[in-house]
Amino acid sequence: MAQLQFDNSASLAEKIAADAGVTLSDCYQCGKCSAGCPMSASMDIQPRQAVRLLQLGMADELVRSRMIWLCASCHMCVDRCPNDVDLPALIENARYEAQRIKLCAVPEVGKFNDIFMENVKNFGKSQEVILEGAYNLLSGNLLQDMGSVPHMLRHGIVGPEIRTVREREHVRRMLTAAEKEDEGC
Amino acid sequence: MLRYAYYPGCSMDTTGVTYRMSIEYLARKIGLELMEIPDWNCCGASSAHAKGKWQALALPARNLAIAEKRLPGLDICVPCAACYARLLAATAAIRESDETRARIEEITGVTVKAGAEILTLMDVLGTDEGFAACAAAVERKLTGLKVACYYGCLTSRPRAITGVQNIESPELMEKIVSLSGVECVDWDFKTECCGGSHQVDAPAAARPLVERIFRNAKANGAQAIVTACPMCHLNLDMREEEINRKMGTAYDIPVYQFTQLLAVAMGASAKEVGLQKHFYPAFKRLDRTLRKAGTLQ
Numbered sequence: 381m382a383q384l385q386f387d388n389s390a391s392l393a394e395k396i397a398a399d400a401g402v403t404l405s406d407c408y409q410c411g412k413c414s415a416g417c418p419m420s421a422s423m424d425i426q427p428r429q430a431v432r433l434l435q436l437g438m439a440d441e442l443v444r445s446r447m448i449w450l451c452a453s454c455h456m457c458v459d460r461c462p463n464d465v466d467l468p469a470l471i472e473n474a475r476y477e478a479q480r481i482k483l484c485a486v487p488e489v490g491k492f493n494d495i496f497m498e499n500v501k502n503f504g505k506s507q508e509v510i511l512e513g514a515y516n517l518l519s520g521n522l523l524q525d526m527g528s529v530p531h532m533l534r535h536g537i538v539g540p541e542i543r544t545v546r547e548r549e550h551v552r553r554m555l556t557a558a559e560k561e562d563e564g565c
Numbered sequence: 566m567l568r569y570a571y572y573p574g575c576s577m578d579t580t581g582v583t584y585r586m587s588i589e590y591l592a593r594k595i596g597l598e599l600m601e602i603p604d605w606n607c608c609g610a611s612s613a614h615a616k617g618k619w620q621a622l623a624l625p626a627r628n629l630a631i632a633e634k635r636l637p638g639l640d641i642c643v644p645c646a647a648c649y650a651r652l653l654a655a656t657a658a659i660r661e662s663d664e665t666r667a668r669i670e671e672i673t674g675v676t677v678k679a680g681a682e683i684l685t686l687m688d689v690l691g692t693d694e695g696f697a698a699c700a701a702a703v704e705r706k707l708t709g710l711k712v713a714c715y716y717g718c719l720t721s722r723p724r725a726i727t728g729v730q731n732i733e734s735p736e737l738m739e740k741i742v743s744l745s746g747v748e749c750v751d752w753d754f755k756t757e758c759c760g761g762s763h764q765v766d767a768p769a770a771a772r773p774l775v776e777r778i779f780r781n782a783k784a785n786g787a788q789a790i791v792t793a794c795p796m797c798h799l800n801l802d803m804r805e806e807e808i809n810r811k812m813g814t815a816y817d818i819p820v821y822q823f824t825q826l827l828a829v830a831m832g833a834s835a836k837e838v839g840l841q842k843h844f845y846p847a848f849k850r851l852d853r854t855l856r857k858a859g860t861l862q
């Protein structure tokens with residue numbers, strides 16, 4: 381995939397900030413967000429750096445990063461930020477931009493979300509059995525968590541039955557409409 | 566009157582089954598009426614808002630709309646922290662802007678006002694009436710058991726939406742669970758993140774989050790961890806033995822839902838709150854506590 385041009389990147393940074401309702405100059409780079417982030421050890425870009433990239437108009441680096449997918453949306457950063465910079469909202473909107481160009485730097489996370497939503501669209505409720513099974517198949521991590529399955533079956537924690545919403549057509553219709561709306565954003 | 570609209574959420578029938586069993590027991594004991602929202606759908610959890618803003622708003626909005634229509638005037642009790650966060654976020658968005666509300670109504674095809682308050686089960690049991698009812702129903706005490714109350718992220722953050730003042734060290738779970746006679750230790754990881762669904766889709770990055778929760782609980786003298794969310798519970802309970810095996814640790818900390826401890830103090834048997842269903846053995850610690858306290862019937 382071609383690298384985004386710097387011009388696009390700068391206006392993309394503005395768009396991400398505007399969609400997130402964040403004034404980028406509010407951040408004075410103190411690093412409190414990075415210090416408290418539980419996922420920081422695995423991130424390629426630290427939360428403080430994520431804001432810095434946007435301040436510098438380098439949105440493409442953020443959109444391509446693993447950090448936006450590893451963020452657990454725990455909201456520790458924003459609640460500790462002395463300036464109320466809504467980092468989770470910036471990250472969320474960076475994910476939307478990534479999806480727009482069909483990019484996800486941590487594919488397993490993208491797949492999990494896809495399967496989860498596919499499930500909800502089909503049944504109205506999430507099916508943990510299908511979710512885990514389908515996820516294993518798609519991600520190639522076939523044996524992940526398989527050791528727990530006998531325990532779950534023995535104790536009736538998961539079973540073969542599918543739980544559905546009666547009006548599941550309604551859920552499907554509204555999710556289809558919501559997807560269209562999200563694409564247009 | 567202890568009467569609420571009730572949104573159980575998808576986990577409640579599967580991985581959250583012990584939470585459900587203990588909630589049902591406790592509700593019967595204290596006369597708490599939980600009226601399930603008819604034909605509710607998934608709240609979208611963390612996946613919907615990773616994929617799109619309107620998908621994340623539409624799913625909870627349908628549940629709010631049904632509750633308004635079928636259970637008018639009732640506030641909504643949501644025992645799962647993740648579901649609570651999604652219903653609360655949708656409520657805040659709908660109340661904040663008429664334009665957002667109109668767009669949600671267009672997408673979902675239903676009208677929604679979001680007038681009901683969204684409450685965790687801790688909020689409900691922490692009201693004067695709920696608290697008094699719990700206190701009155703306690704029959705035996707789990708005296709001597711030291712527990713660390715683990716809230717996770719979503720019952721308190723983001724503060725702008727939850728309105729929780731002390732996001733670093735909330736006290737509500739301690740207040741409620743102390744009714745069972747346990748002693749709550751002071752510790753540092755009350756509102757740290759368990760990794761949520763990243764325990765499944767990014768396990769290498771997420772596993773250390775669980776390990777350090779056990780480490781801090783242990784370091785502060787806790788003999789058990791208490792949770793108020795099916796996801797937090799699963800992530801801790803299911804990973805403890807694996808962490809011990811792979812990281813050479815020796816954590817011996819069963820993980821209970823706060824409602825399990827309350828129900829046991831109200832007379833529930835091990836089976837009635839599903840203690841045998843836990844991944845990390847959970848029966849012995851409570852059994853021993855009751856024997857030692859001399860309150861085992």
Ligand code: SF4
Nearest residue numbers: 407409410411413461
């Ligand atoms: S805590 Fe807030 S002000 Fe400090 S670096 Fe992070 S976003 Fe910027």
Ligand code: SF4
Nearest residue numbers: 417451452454455457
């Ligand atoms: S919301 Fe994301 S970036 Fe912020 S502290 Fe949590 S994991 Fe880190």
